[in-house]
Amino acid sequence: MTDAIALLVxxxxxxxxFPIAFGGRWEHMGWGTAALGALVHLGLSLTVAATVLSGGxxxxxxxxxxxxxxxxxxxxxxxxxxxxxxxxVTVAVVAYARRAGPHSNTFYSELLVLTAGISxxxxxxxxxxxxxxxxITGLATYALVATGRGPAAALASLKYLLVxxxxxxxxxxxxxxxxxxxxxxxxxxxxxxxxxVGYGSPLVLTGFGLIVVGLAVKAALFPLHTWQPGxxxxxxxxxxxxxxxxxxxxxxxxxxxxxxAVFTPAFDAAxxxxxxxxxxxxxxxxVVGSVLAVLQSDLKRMLAYSSVAQFGLIxxxxxxxxxxxxxxxxxxxxxxxxxxxxxxxxxGALAGVAGGRTxxxxxxxxxxxxxxxxxxxxxxxxxxxxxPAIGFAGKWHIVLGAxxxxxxxxxxxxxxxxxxxxxxxxxxxxxMYFRDAPAPAEESVxxxxxxxxxxxxxxxxxxxxxxxxxAASDAGAEPETISMTARIIVVGAAVAAVGVGLVATDxxxxxxxxxxxxx
Amino acid sequence: xxxVLASRGYFLVGFLLMGIGTYMLIGSDNLVKKVIGxxxxxxxxxxFFVTSAFVSGASPPLLSASPPYVSPLPxxxxxTAIVVGVSLTAVALALVVxxxxxxxxxxxxxxxxxxxxx
Numbered sequence: 150m151t152d153a154i155a156l157l158v159x160x161x162x163x164x165x166x167f168p169i170a171f172g173g174r175w176e177h178m179g180w181g182t183a184a185l186g187a188l189v190h191l192g193l194s195l196t197v198a199a200t201v202l203s204g205g206x207x208x209x210x211x212x213x214x215x216x217x218x219x220x221x222x223x224x225x226x227x228x229x230x231x232x233x234x235x236x237x238v239t240v241a242v243v244a245y246a247r248r249a250g251p252h253s254n255t256f257y258s259e260l261l262v263l264t265a266g267i268s269x270x271x272x273x274x275x276x277x278x279x280x281x282x283x284x285i286t287g288l289a290t291y292a293l294v295a296t297g298r299g300p301a302a303a304l305a306s307l308k309y310l311l312v313x314x315x316x317x318x319x320x321x322x323x324x325x326x327x328x329x330x331x332x333x334x335x336x337x338x339x340x341x342x343x344x345x346v347g348y349g350s351p352l353v354l355t356g357f358g359l360i361v362v363g364l365a366v367k368a369a370l371f372p373l374h375t376w377q378p379g380x381x382x383x384x385x386x387x388x389x390x391x392x393x394x395x396x397x398x399x400x401x402x403x404x405x406x407x408x409x410a411v412f413t414p415a416f417d418a419a420x421x422x423x424x425x426x427x428x429x430x431x432x433x434x435x436v437v438g439s440v441l442a443v444l445q446s447d448l449k450r451m452l453a454y455s456s457v458a459q460f461g462l463i464x465x466x467x468x469x470x471x472x473x474x475x476x477x478x479x480x481x482x483x484x485x486x487x488x489x490x491x492x493x494x495x496x497g498a499l500a501g502v503a504g505g506r507t508x509x510x511x512x513x514x515x516x517x518x519x520x521x522x523x524x525x526x527x528x529x530x531x532x533x534x535x536x537p538a539i540g541f542a543g544k545w546h547i548v549l550g551a552x553x554x555x556x557x558x559x560x561x562x563x564x565x566x567x568x569x570x571x572x573x574x575x576x577x578x579x580x581m582y583f584r585d586a587p588a589p590a591e592e593s594v595x596x597x598x599x600x601x602x603x604x605x606x607x608x609x610x611x612x613x614x615x616x617x618x619x620a621a622s623d624a625g626a627e628p629e630t631i632s633m634t635a636r637i638i639v640v641g642a643a644v645a646a647v648g649v650g651l652v653a654t655d656x657x658x659x660x661x662x663x664x665x666x667x668x
Numbered sequence: 669x670x671x672v673l674a675s676r677g678y679f680l681v682g683f684l685l686m687g688i689g690t691y692m693l694i695g696s697d698n699l700v701k702k703v704i705g706x707x708x709x710x711x712x713x714x715x716f717f718v719t720s721a722f723v724s725g726a727s728p729p730l731l732s733a734s735p736p737y738v739s740p741l742p743x744x745x746x747x748t749a750i751v752v753g754v755s756l757t758a759v760a761l762a763l764v765v766x767x768x769x770x771x772x773x774x775x776x777x778x779x780x781x782x783x784x785x786x
Contacts (some may be wrong), residue, residue, distance in 0.1 A: 277745055280749075281752065295766070300769075304767055306763055307699065310756065311693060315690075318713055322713050325717050325720065334745075
C-alpha cells in the first residue's frame with residue numbers, strides 16, 4: 150500500500166511522456182492523458198492520506214536501500230494533506246484548461262511534470278532529493294510560464310529562470326555545507342548529526358543561511374520576489390492558478406521541513422538570531438507586499454503581490470517557532486493555495502466578461518456575472534480573514550502564536566496586513582457591486598447575465614478559444630461568457646475556503662502529531 | 669592566512685567562479701551572457717562539492733584499492749546537478765531564441781525601450 154507514495158512522483162512523469170511521444174499521431178490526446186493522470190494521482194494521494202490517518206507517520210525506502218544511505222520518502226499528516234491538495238488543484242486546473250487553454254500537448258506534459266515535482270517536494274525526506282524536486286518543479290514552471298502568448302511571457306519566464314536558478318543553487322550550496330559538516334543527506338539523520346556537530350559551527354550557520362535564502366527566493370519573499378509578479382501576470386490563466394496555488398507553497402513547505410525536521414527547535418534555542426532574522430525578513434515581506442498590492446491596477450499583478458504578503462505571513466508563522474504559530478502557518482499555507490487558485494480562475498473568467506482585467510474594468514460586473522462575482526467576493530473576504538473562512542483560522546493562530554512567543558511586532562504586522570488586504574480587495578468588490586458598468590457594455594448584459602448561455606458555450610468544448618488572458622481585447626469584441634467548469638471551480642473554491650474554515654480544528658488535529666515531535 | 673588560502677586553492681577557485689558568475693548574471697546586459705553567467709555560477713558550486721570529497725592520500729573507492737577512500741557520493745550528486753544544469757540551460761536558450769525572434773536583439777536595455785514604446 151505504501152508504494153503509493155513513490156508512485157505519486159513516478160506516475161505523473163510516465164503520463165507526461167505520452168502526449169509528447171504520441172502527440173504527432175493523435176493531436177488532441179494531451180487533455181485526456183492529463184485528466185487520467187490527475188485522477189490516478191488523486192487516487193494515490195488519497196491512499197497515502199488514508200494510510201497516514203489510520204497508521205500515522207510512515208517512511209518508504211526508495212529502491213530498498215536503507216536510509217540514511219538510500220533516499221527516504223516520508224508520509225505524515227502535513228505531507229498527506231498537501232499531496233491531496235496537489236491532486237485536487239491538478240484535477241481542477243486540467244478541467245479548467247479544457248476550455249481556457251493553452252491547447253497543446255506539451256502544455257499537458259509540462260503540467261504533469263510539475264505535478265510530479267511538487268508531489269516529490271512534499272514527500273521527500275532527503276535534502277539532496279529535495280533539491281532535485283525543487284529543480285523539476287522550477288523547470289516545469291519556467292516552461293509553463295512561457296506558454297503565455299507573446300514575447301513578454303518569454304521574458305518573464307527567463308527572468309524567473311535566472312533568479313530561480315540562483316535560488317535553487319544557493320540551496321544546493323547550503324546542502325553542501327551541511328554535508329561537509331555531517332556527512333549525511335537524510336533529514337532525520339541530519340537532525341541528530343547536526344546537534345552533535347554543534348549548532349554554532351560556522352559551517353552549519355552558513356548552511357542554514359544559504360538554504361533559507363535559496364528557498365525564500367522560490368517562495369517569493371520580499372526583496373527576493375522580483376520574478377513573481379511578471380511570471381504570474383504573463384502566464385495563461387490556468388497556469389497562473391496552478392503555480393500560485395502550489396509552486397511557492399512547495400518552497401514554503403520545504404522551508405518548514407528544513408527548519409523543523411533538519412534544524413529542529415533546539416537550533417533556535419542555541420542560535421536565536423537565525424530565526425529572528427527570518428521573522429524580520431518575513432514581516433517586511435508582509436508589509437511591502439501588501440502596500441505594493443494596493444498600488445496595482447492590474448488584478449493579476451495585485452493578486453501576485455498579495456501572494457508576496459501572504460507567504461511573508463506564512464514564513465513568519467514558521468519562524469516564530471512555537472506550535473501554535475507553526476500550525477497557523479500550515480493552515481494558512483493550505484488556505485492560501487485554495488483561495489488564490491480560486492481567485493486567479495475567477496479573475497480569468499471575469500476578465501473575459503469585463504473585457505479587461507484592471508480594477509476599473511470590473512465595474513458593475515456583479516450584474517453581468519452574479520454567481521462568479523459572489524464567489525470571488527467570498528474568496529476575497531476569506532483571504533482578508535473574515536471568520537469562519539480558512540483565512541481567519543490561519544491568521545488567528547499565527548497572531549496567537551506571535552503573542553504567545555512575545556513577538557508583538559509580528560502580531561501588529563499581521564493586523565496591519567489584514568487591513569491592507571481589505572484595502573486592496575474592498576476596492577475591487579466595491580466596483581463590482583456598487584458601480585455602474587461602463588456604457589458600451591449594455592448589450593452584453595442580456596447576453597452574459599443569463600446562465601443558460603454559459604451552459605451552451607461550455608458545450609462547445611475545446612474548440613472555443615476561451616483564453617481570457619487577452620487583457621486588452623478591443624472594445625467592439627463580443628464579451629465572452631464564463632465556462633461551466635470555471636463557475637464550478639470558483640464556487641467550489643469559495644465553498645472549500647469556508648468549509649475548510651469550519652473544520653479547521655480537524656485539520657489542526659491532523660497536523661498535531663507531526664508538530665508534537667518537534668515541540 | 670596565506671597558508672590557509674594556499675592549502676585550499678580548489679575551494680578558492682570554486683568560490684571565485686561563483687563570484688564571476690554572479691557578476692556576469694547581474695552586470696551583463698546581454699541575455700546570452702546572463703545564461704553563461706548562470707552556468708559559471710553553478711559550475712563553481714559543482715567544483716566545491718567535488719573538492720569537498722577529496723581526502724589527501726586516499727585511494728579511489730574501489731574494492732581492489734586500499735583504504736582510506738575518497739567519498740564517491742558528492743560526485744554522484746553532482747552528476748545529477750549537472751543534468752539539471754544542462755536542462756536549465758536548454759530551457760533558457762529556447763526562451764532567448766523566442767525573445768530574439770520577437771525583439772531582434774539580445775540587449776536588455778534595448779528590449780526595455782522597445783517595450784516602453786509599445
